[in-house]
Amino acid sequence: MLFICYPKCTTCQKAKKWLDDKKISYELRDIKLSNPTYEELKEWHEKSGLDIKKFFNTSGLLYKSMQLKDKLPGMTLEEKYKLLASDGMLVKRPILITEDQVVLGFKETAYEEVL
DSSP states (O other), X not given: OEEEEOTTOHHHHHHHXXXXXXXXXXXXXXXXXXXXXXXXXXXXHHHHTOOGGGGBOXXXXXXXXXXXXXXXXXXXXXXXXXXXXXXXXXXXXXXXXXXXXXXXXXXXHHHHHHO
């Protein structure tokens, strides 16, 4: 299982604590140091069944400064993957990737269902 987070993010800290408290093992990856690749994002998006917009950190400063709310609707899926792969701060986090599921953000109920 892969757990992708930004260590300074409080939601990521809560998710990590939840996993640690439950003694669930995972591989930790700092999204700032190792941004998801185009291929990874494409695979996770397809596995998740979610709208690609859910993969964007819409509350992030970079998302807002780039005015992506207005730009995303006119972009192709390929352009969105490339954009997400360009900077980890654009990607919603944490991301929990199991063999057959992808969970974006952190909600205890969602983690309990998957794990």
